[in-house]
Amino acid sequence: MSLRITQLNLPVHHGPDALQRKVLSVLRIRREDLLSLEIIRRSVDARKKDQILFSYTVDAAVREEQTVLRRCRNPHVSAASEKTYRAPESGTEPLLHRPVIIGTGPAGLFAGLLLARKGYRPLLLERGLPAGKRKISVERFWKEGRLDPESNVSFGEGGAGTFSDGKLNTLVKDDSGRNREVLKTFVAFGAPPDILWQHLPHVGTDLLIDIVGGIRREIERLGGEVCFETRAEHLLTKDGKLCCIEVTDLKGPEPGSAGGEVGRLRKIPCEVLIAAPGHSARDTFEHFLSDGVVMEPKSFAVGVRIQHPQHMIDVSQYGEKEADFLSPAVYKLAAKSGGRGVYTFCMCPGGYVVNASSEPGRTAVNGMSCHDRASGNANSAVIVTVTPEDFGAEGPLSGIAFQRALEERAYDAADGKIPVQLFGDFCAGRVSSGYGGVRPCFCGETSFADLNPVLGPEISAALKEGISGFDKKIRGFARADAILAGVESRTSSPVRIPRDLEFLSNISGLYPCGEGAGYAGGITSAAMDGLKCAEAVICRYAAPAR
Ligand SMILES: Cc1cc2nc3c(=O)[nH]c(=O)nc-3n(C[C@H](O)[C@H](O)[C@H](O)COP(=O)(O)OP(=O)(O)OC[C@H]3O[C@@H](n4cnc5c(N)ncnc54)[C@H](O)[C@@H]3O)c2cc1C
Secondary structure, X not given: OOXXXXXXXXXXXXXXXXXXXXXHHHHOOOHHHEEEXXXXXXXXXXXXXXXXXXXXXXXXEEOOHHHHHHHHOOOOEEEOOOOOOOOOOOOOEOOOOOOEEEOOOHHHHHHHHHHHHOOOOOEEEOOOOOHHHHHHHHHHHHHHOOOOOOOOOOOOOOHHHOOOXXXXXXXXXXXXXXXXXXXXXXXXXXXXHHHHOEOOOEOOHHHHHHHHHHHXXXXXXXXXXXXXXXXXXXXXXXXXXXXXXXXXEOOOOOOOOOOOOXXXXXXXXXXXXXXXXXXXXXXXXXXXXXXXXXXXEOOEEEEEEEEEEHHHHHHHHHHHHHHHHHOOOOOOOEEEXXXXXXXXXXXXXXXXXXXXXXXXXXXXXXXXXXXXXXXXXXXXXXXXXXXXXXXXXXXXXXXXXXXXXXXXXXXXXOOOOEEEEEHHHHHHOOOOOOOOOOOOOEEOOEEEOOHHHHHOXXXXXXXHHHHHHHOOOOOOOOOOOOEEEEEEOOOOOOEEOOOOOOOOOOOEOEEEOOOOOOOOOOXXXXXXXXXXXXXXXXXXXXXXXX
16 A cells, blocks of 8 residues: 655755655654655646646655544545456356457457466457558558558547557546556557556557557467457347357468358357447447447537648647747637537647548548657647538438548549548638648648539538637647648547447447447447446356366
């Protein structure tokens, strides 16, 4: 046990011993009575630009802890009660087959890792390529415009989180220690240890590619199996219970091996399936719906990516004096326009706007960065909420139809490249003829186009009002040469697959999981949901015999 001390504020340029000295003074103890000191959280307090502070939360192990706690009488000192994550004990119901997981995004990988650690030898199905090979297909798409619909920024090992900024913060309440367990796992597989205490932890694409490969190898070492280029198709049931998953083999035979015909359909028997296909697996949702899975349409948000010089954001958030020292800064802005919420989302400091399309003839953008966040630009989605009333709730997949139509208009507007427009030209309704003072940072080919007809009048008007209003919070946000790119259409899942208290859908044995099923919104929350679904399986079933 140790003492938790919150709100330890120090100037950002504090020396190496300053934190320890502050702890000794708050606890009113001598140096030799402090046994250890661990930083739990550090955030930047930039409310006063002339006096920016680091605000720490620490755990201090001390001699005679109860006496120290009583004596220091400080409301910011308490007994530390960090909840350590504990996986549940295995249940008793027998499993004939090993559990199957669709997807190796954060949800599928973390579900797979936990099941493998508990001896369930899961089988993971992934339509895309392993991360190293996936990088090649993604970079070829960005360079030559040739999209691989099975292996791209959305699909492949690590899921949508691999080619990302790798922000790991989440708003999900965590009283079980799952959040810290996810962060510790990332560190164990190569993420920088500071993600355990940074207020806004971030990894970056360059590191994530190796990290997700490391997690997969650990699943395999523990007896699990990962089948790449294997796309889950239909669910087969018997008496309302899952009995098989039908899959398509997308790859040819390994040199020198028999079998493995491309496009071959085969059935994998299973009575437990964790389905974590992410929010871009539109074909999978279509199949599941036709297989009788209950799903419902869900609100989401659409809009554009906006780019500014990172230095402009740093100066706005930290002031001129500390802008370079504390760079790169983040922001989060929200407004109302005509009854709709307009807000920034998934901000990528020092990042790139990427072509994140996954379907031929449709264009979607997103943001990513490397660990150093050094592109020189800040980008963020600026998005407007759309509800089933906007896209017509004609069936559970009407949100997908709305997204597709938007992405088709974006594709057509720029001949398959990313459609780009400066904010001033967006407001004036004219196609831009060149860039201004904001240097573009894109991964993927671009072409100037008018985004107004792509987005439609209502969303365009809300974005113009929102972006103009954000200029009051960050000076220069609405500058005429801010670069917009369209369309940001995959901000969250357009469907939800309801699940009961045991995490089961209406089909017995099917565990909807992660962002695609509507239970997560980001890497960490998806990984935590993967843990929850795996725990539900573990609680009920005994590990299958070998
Ligand atoms: C460019 C980009 C940047 C992002 N940046 C961040 C960020 O910085 N921080 C953050 O928290 N979130 C970020 N996100 C969102 C985050 O990536 C997702 O919230 C998260 O990955 C969802 O995890 P998931 O496991 O539920 O699904 P996904 O990560 O989408 O994984 C689903 C997996 O299932 C596979 N799959 C789909 N259908 C099938 C099928 N039929 N058969 C077999 N396999 C299938 C896919 O190939 C994929 O690998 C970003 C997303 C993108 C696209």
